[in-house]
Amino acid sequence: MFDLDHWQEIWITITHNKSRSTLTAFGVFWGMFMLVAMVGAGNALDKGISSQIEGFATNSCFFWTNPTTEPYQGFRKGRYWNMTNSDIPIIRQRVKELQYISPVLFSGGGGSEKNVVRGERNGAYLVKGCYPEYDLIEKSNMIYGRYVNTIDIAEKRKVCVIGERIYEVLFQPGEDPVGKQIRVNGIYFQVIGVARSTSGVSIGGQTAETVVLPFSTMQQAFNQGNIIHFVAATANHGTPVKIVQDQITDILKQQHQISPDDKEAVGGMNIEEQFNMFNYLGIGIASLIWIVGLGTLFAGAIGVSNIMLVTVRERTREIGIRRALGATPRAIIGQIMSESIVLTVVAGILGIVVGVGILAATGIVLSQGDQFFKDPQISFGMAVGSLMILIVIGTLAGMIPAQRAMMIKPIEAIREE
Known part of the structure; x- marks a missing residue:
C-alpha cells in the first residue's frame, strides 16, 4: 500500500503542468461523460418502449379475413368469406x-356521427364486442366497476364497459357511472365499468375511446348473425x-x-415477432452506444499514454538519479503507472458525476409530462463497471511509458542535460 508521500508526489507531478494535465484528462472525461449520457439515453428509450407495451400480451397473434x-x-x-362462431x-x-382466445366484433358509429349518448352529452366512439379473455390479451385497468365476464356472455346481458375518455365526456368528474344507462348505436346499455389502458399498444382503437360489449350481446343486438370480424389468441x-x-x-x-x-386469405399479425424486432433494435442501439463510448474512452487513454511518454522523457534525469540511488524497477514502474491511473480515474469519475447529474436533471424535466423517454439513468452496476474500466484503461495507458522509463540507463540519464 502506498504511503502519503507517494500520493503527494503523484499529485505534484500531475499538477506540475496544469494545462497539459487538464487537456489530457479532458479526453478521458469526455469519453466517460459520453458513455454515461448515451447509456442513460438508451435506458430511457428502453423504458419508454417497455412502458408502451406493458399490460399487452407479447405472446399474442391476431387474425382477420381477406x-x-x-x-x-x-x-x-x-x-x-367470414370467420364464424363455430371456428372458436x-x-x-x-x-x-393455445392459452387464450377471443373473437372480436367492431362497429363504428352505426351510421350516426354521435353514436354514444347520455342525456345531452354524446360522442363518436368505437364499439367492440369480445370475450372476457380479451382483457388478458390487451389488459385494462378498471377505474370503476369490472370488465365483461362469462355470465354476461352466457346471458347476453345488455351491459358495457366504457373507456376513460368516454367517461369524462358523458359523466361529471367523480360521478360513479356503474349502473347508469347510456345509448350505444341506438340501444341502451348499462355501464358496468370504466377502463383505462395500461399499454400504448391497442388493437382497433384506443381503450380510452372504446365501448366494450359482451360478444354475444353485440352479435344479437346489432344483427351480426354468427360472424366474427377478428380473432385474438395467445400461446x-x-x-x-x-x-x-x-x-x-x-x-x-x-x-x-x-x-x-x-x-x-387469412390475414394475421404475430405480436411476438414485432416485439422481437424492438428487442433486437434495443440490443443494436446498446451495442452501438458501448462501441462509440468505449472507443472515445480508449482515444482518451491513448492521449494519456502519449502525454505520459512526454513526461517520462522530461524526467529522464530524475529517473536516472532514482535508479542510481537504488530505486527498484518495481518502484519506477509503480510510480509511472500510478500517475497514469490517478489521472485517468479522476477525470473519468468527474465524467461519471457530470453525466449522472445531467441525466438526473433531464429525468426531472421529462417527468413533468407524458414523454416517451422514461427516467434516463444508469444502474449502480454500470457505475461500478465504469470505474473498473477506468482502472484498466489507466493501467494500459501507463504500461508503455513505464516500460520506456525502465529502459533508461542511470549513467546516461545523469549525463543528459
Missing part, C-alpha cells in the same frame, strides 16, 4: 398450445407464437374451403 387469391374446390379466386371451439380443441408461455399462428391459420383454411397455398 379475399381469397387462389381458386379452390369450385370456389373462384377473389371470394369473400374447433380452434380450442385442436390447438393444444402458452414457452411456446413460439408462430406455432399457434400457423395452426389457427390452417384450421381456418380447412373450415372455410380455402386453398392451403393461399397466403393472403
Whole structure:
C-alpha cells in the first residue's frame, strides 16, 4: 500500500503542468461523460418502449379475413368469406398450445356521427364486442366497476364497459357511472365499468375511446348473425407464437374451403415477432452506444499514454538519479503507472458525476409530462463497471511509458542535460 508521500508526489507531478494535465484528462472525461449520457439515453428509450407495451400480451397473434387469391374446390379466386362462431371451439380443441382466445366484433358509429349518448352529452366512439379473455390479451385497468365476464356472455346481458375518455365526456368528474344507462348505436346499455389502458399498444382503437360489449350481446343486438370480424389468441408461455399462428391459420383454411397455398386469405399479425424486432433494435442501439463510448474512452487513454511518454522523457534525469540511488524497477514502474491511473480515474469519475447529474436533471424535466423517454439513468452496476474500466484503461495507458522509463540507463540519464 502506498504511503502519503507517494500520493503527494503523484499529485505534484500531475499538477506540475496544469494545462497539459487538464487537456489530457479532458479526453478521458469526455469519453466517460459520453458513455454515461448515451447509456442513460438508451435506458430511457428502453423504458419508454417497455412502458408502451406493458399490460399487452407479447405472446399474442391476431387474425382477420381477406379475399381469397387462389381458386379452390369450385370456389373462384377473389371470394369473400367470414370467420364464424363455430371456428372458436374447433380452434380450442385442436390447438393444444393455445392459452387464450377471443373473437372480436367492431362497429363504428352505426351510421350516426354521435353514436354514444347520455342525456345531452354524446360522442363518436368505437364499439367492440369480445370475450372476457380479451382483457388478458390487451389488459385494462378498471377505474370503476369490472370488465365483461362469462355470465354476461352466457346471458347476453345488455351491459358495457366504457373507456376513460368516454367517461369524462358523458359523466361529471367523480360521478360513479356503474349502473347508469347510456345509448350505444341506438340501444341502451348499462355501464358496468370504466377502463383505462395500461399499454400504448391497442388493437382497433384506443381503450380510452372504446365501448366494450359482451360478444354475444353485440352479435344479437346489432344483427351480426354468427360472424366474427377478428380473432385474438395467445400461446402458452414457452411456446413460439408462430406455432399457434400457423395452426389457427390452417384450421381456418380447412373450415372455410380455402386453398392451403393461399397466403393472403387469412390475414394475421404475430405480436411476438414485432416485439422481437424492438428487442433486437434495443440490443443494436446498446451495442452501438458501448462501441462509440468505449472507443472515445480508449482515444482518451491513448492521449494519456502519449502525454505520459512526454513526461517520462522530461524526467529522464530524475529517473536516472532514482535508479542510481537504488530505486527498484518495481518502484519506477509503480510510480509511472500510478500517475497514469490517478489521472485517468479522476477525470473519468468527474465524467461519471457530470453525466449522472445531467441525466438526473433531464429525468426531472421529462417527468413533468407524458414523454416517451422514461427516467434516463444508469444502474449502480454500470457505475461500478465504469470505474473498473477506468482502472484498466489507466493501467494500459501507463504500461508503455513505464516500460520506456525502465529502459533508461542511470549513467546516461545523469549525463543528459
